Amino acid sequence: MMLRAGSDTADRVVRAGLCSGCGLCASLAGGQMEVAESGYNRPAPAPPVSPATDRLIAAACPGSVVAPWHDAPIVDPLWGPCRQVLTGHSADEELRHQASSGGALSALLLLALDTGRIDHVIQVTADPDRPTRNIIKISRSREEIVEASGSRYAASSPLERIMDLARGEGRAAFVGKPCDASALRLLCNSDKDLRERIPLVLSFFCAGIPSDSGVRGILREMQIAESDLKEFRYRGLGWPGQARARTHDGRIAEMSYERSWGEYLAREVQFRCKICPDAVGGVADVACGDAWYGSEKGYPVFKEEQGRSLVITRTAVGDELIDAALRSGYLNASQLPIEDLILMQPSQARRKSVVGARMAALRATRHPAPLVDGLEVKAAAEQASLWQRGRNFLGTIWRVTRGKV
Incomplete structure (x- = not known):
């Protein structure tokens, strides 16, 4: 009998609408992910895995269990473990402009790579063949990190090949959604070698993963066929930046972030994201997000500004990385009272x-x-x-x- 990723657990999770699409089960089962009819990434059917493999999947799958938060000086019910809370931006102005919210996360990756803390980064970037979608990318240089910067509001499965990628040479930083970070942390509980090979886990504040139908609606309004796309950015090139399509023949169309997210993408977010108990990257070493400026009505203002990142360190590893980034000039940032977070991230x-x-x-x-x-x-x-x-x-x-x- 064919099951999703060959796993009883994965099959039940998908049927219950609890799959986040992280790709963990596919990696453990030696399978692959596919874009389902719903427009979300789901594990492809495969022959049954061993009971031991299914137990590993059950112990880490975000549709089965979510990693608990660890101790910190502050463990806030809304914001998770907090050691340092800061606002700031990348000191590299090109990166600050290119990224979605000040470039802090990318700046930390550059520091980790430049100083030998890691040898490469496991992250996602735009699929060159389907620019609205995502693929896994191994970044080893500043150019590759800059190229992969910016939010990607589409299905991504950064754990799909994690077992193979982590067995390669060198040590890696992993960048993923909060559910991806949860799955990786739980898997590392039973795999010491994996834990040592991925010494740095970064995440970001996540509002959920939209279906493909969301971006198709954006393209319809832009009057651009998906087959004509050469490049598609969901955000970036400013803050918050525009959804921006560029065709092979040079046409460019843009839509504001407020409209692209609010009118199209947010309406197509998968069910698992609607019950997410940790959308703020609580088990990462560092989590970043938009340090939105609030209005008098209590809602963020999305007018174009210079990028500003919200940065929260969750672990001693995160503390050390942030301190090094501030000392060495990779990051410009200042401490923020935790009470101000609700003004920046009310949703x-x-x-x-x-x-x-x-x-x-x-x-x-x-x-x-x-x-x-x-x-x-x-x-x-x-x-x-x-x-x-x-x-x-x-x-x-x-x-x-x-x-x-």
Whole structure:
């Protein structure tokens, strides 16, 4: 019998609508990922794996379990473990402009590479054959890191070949979504060699993974056929930057971030992302995001500015890296009171506060749900009103009973 990635666990996770598309199961099973009819990455069917391999998948798959947060001076229910909280940007102005939110994450990668902390970076970049989609990239130079910078609001599976890539020569930094970082951390619990070969894990604040149908809507409004695309950027070249399409014959079309995300991409985010208990990269060494300027109404302002990154160190490794980046001039940044985070990332705060209600709805309908112990889900729920919790509880029940997961 053919199962997703040959795994009972992966098959159940996909059928329950809990797959994040990270690619972990495919790597462990020696399989591959594919773009499903839904427009999300899913493990391809394969012959059954051994019980031991299925246990490894079950212990790390983000649709099965999410890695718990570790201790830190502050463990905030919304923002996770915090050792340092900063705002700043890459000292390299080209990188600051090219990247999506100040280039801090890319600056840290450059520092780690230049100083020999790592030999290469495992990350994703645009697929040259399908520019709206993503592929895994091994970056070994400044040029490659700069080329891969910028947000990619499309399905990505950076763990799809992690076992093979990590067995190569040298030590790597890994950059992935919070769910990717969770899966990697849990896998490293049972693989000391993997842990030593990937000494640095970076992540970012994530608003969820949209289906392919989202970017197709953007292209329709731009009146550009996907087959004509030479390049597609979701953001970057400024902050927040424009969604930007360039065709083989030189035509260029742009759409504001506020419209491309708000009117197209956000509406196509997969269900697993809607119940994510850690969308802020809580188990990474360092997590970065947009340090949005807030309006009087409490919402971010998306007018074009010079890029500004939010940076949170989660571990001693992250602390050391940030301190080195500040000393050596790779990063310009200053400390930020943690109380200011909600002004910069209000949507992350709102979403985390209702995850508990959404998970309760899954339990009430006896729908499968990932284990989320050690992620302060109950404490975060206290910051949502009774009306907000009830609305999200009932809305999730509606989704489940109508098969919209």
